[in-house]
Amino acid sequence: MTVHLLKLCVGVDSLDQLRHWQARRVKIAPLRHITRMTPKRKDELLDGGSLYWVIKGHVQARQRLVGLEPVQDGEIRRCALMLDEELVPTRWQPRRPHQGWRYLDPKDAPPDLRDDQDMTYDMPTELVAELRELGLI
Template structure:
């Protein structure tokens, strides 16, 4: 049996105005580019090929916690409202909950190494943990994480 491919690189980005992975799922259904969900950003990652070829994801920080990830399927250029070029990070419709982990605010996006990424809570995902936490509401997961119980 072949071993699963380990992603070479991920990305991490804050979400402003979103309070839970469930709310992000609703946004994904509405925000589309050529039929695909996306995340806007200013700059094209220099290592975009590594991310896509390695099966990378974008980890999402919601209310100061890494709460979920979305597999990245590609990148595309677009023109921002101010007329300057921008980048769309094309993502899967799948919003995969992760074990909540505190993250300080930062601007833009960052590269995120696989060894730094929290484990998935989705029991159907490869390498995921199944401790029942994913069944809890996002607000309760946030509170438990803030108390250091997750």
């Protein structure tokens, strides 16, 4: 059974900023996110699981997980979450801050957005956030 991960995207203010940062990064090396703990549910994560990014208090995007690799940082063992290059926007879903990552059951994951499904797809992040806070979308 598939399971996903939920992770705060610290230091990023918008989905566009994450997209831009990753576009530069992928020119140098495969996309990966280093995390302190190694998920124990590896088989479930690699069976179609994704990393869902929380940006400014909302899940806004996901990336398919393509691998988990051990990383040695001096004496400390870490885990590299290997990511697919496609960053898929999702319907915004509010999330409270947390440390590290959390497992996310597929039934609780927000649906993907495509540009023909939501009028907010190409709007600036700040405008979408304000419209959502006002209850207009």
